[in-house]
Amino acid sequence: MFISPMLLETAHSPFSHSNYIFEPKIDGHRLIFSQQGGKIKLYTRHETDCTRQYPELLHPFGDDIIFDGEVACTDPETGAIDFEMVMNRFQAKKPDKIRQITVTQPVTYVVFDILSYKGQDLRKLPLMKRKEILSSISMPNKHFGIIPFIEAEGETLFSQMEAQELEGMVGKRMNSVYESRRSPSWQKVINWTYAEVFITGYRKDEFGWLTSVVTESGRLRPTGIIELGVPPKAKQAFYGVSKSIVTGEDKNFVYLEPRIRAKVKTRNWTKNGMLRSPAFVEFNLSTG
Structure with missing residues (x-):
């Protein structure tokens, strides 16, 4: 089941706010993970089916579930997130090529939201309640992770992103519901x-x-x-x-x-x- 993702507006500069949480911005591509009736489907933000490109993510959970997150690759030599590597994974089409680069360029699916669980639509719940539910779920293998966040101190996080030469940060209102559109409740700050x-x-x-x-x-x-x-x-x-x-x-x-x-x-x-x-x-x- 595909759900159109909630999109980010752009903040003019790093900011801090007591009503926000702040997450690192992952330099990969958006991925909706859907398990319905035990069948897993993976989609880009534009509803392109990319299930076959990421076999390491096709591990079932105990219950039906829909995640929102970012799929990324890490350069094995530098440890840095590498956008070009994940694009190489995404563009692979032949089964032999996919099997080969699954070993040499494995992906990590960094989950930052949960939209449905055990048949229940969670999108109307406030963000922090969804985060609580997400944190209670065990991930099936090393290719899944849950994104960390801090409360209020966005400028502190952005300074860390600059120091590590990472893409930037995302600020999200704690009480935000999940909307399938671009919303000012979620804002990105790019480390240009x-x-x-x-x-x-x-x-x-x-x-x-x-x-x-x-x-x-x-x-x-x-x-x-x-x-x-x-x-x-x-x-x-x-x-x-x-x-x-x-x-x-x-x-x-x-x-x-x-x-x-x-x-x-x-x-x-x-x-x-x-x-x-x-x-x-x-x-x-x-x-x-």
């Missing part, structure tokens, strides 16, 4: 990484600015495309300047001299040196 890039081109059809950085050898290296966070005035200023620095074009892109610099924020850098979901912050107008 910032970078300076050159804008070296743009898409011809849908919006997107090509970005590059200068390597130690002085050459430009592509780092991805900015699609997020660009206000209308910034777009207008960019296209006004870009006309005079065009170097060429192809079917999809117009290319520019590397003369426009911008500050971006990003979740992190991928292993192959690309910005992950970069968002525009501001143009860098310094000339030094």
Whole structure:
């Protein structure tokens, strides 16, 4: 049984509040775990069935149950949560490949909410009551865990997330019911990484600015495309300047001299040196 998940709004900055609990934000992908009539089904937040991708999670509980949580992978060498590894797991389709990477890249399902138990819908209960029920349930193997939380001290937790270079934190109202929509009762605070890039081109059809950085050898290296966070005035200023620095074009892109610099924020850098979901912050107008 699929239940549309409760989605997060974005807080502008870390905060503390006596009516909130605060949890680490796990850098994986959302997973609804459903056991009904003894049959287990796993779903993404968009109701994509991903049951076969995670065989280590197909261990039954004693009663029917529905969890909400995040599935993640940990790099065995560094111990850090690795988003690219869990995406590799999610994209695996062939049975032989799935069996292989279940051994080399095992997942952990980090449960943070319980939506149904023993046939009873729990979504109207306050969050802290749901947490109490969740804490009473024994997990079937090492691939399941329950997310920790602290009360009130969100800024303290966020400082710890920054120090450990983790994705951020989530603040949740203690009395919040579970709503299958985006709600201000749950708020995320992202631990952004910032970078300076050159804008070296743009898409011809849908919006997107090509970005590059200068390597130690002085050459430009592509780092991805900015699609997020660009206000209308910034777009207008960019296209006004870009006309005079065009170097060429192809079917999809117009290319520019590397003369426009911008500050971006990003979740992190991928292993192959690309910005992950970069968002525009501001143009860098310094000339030094």
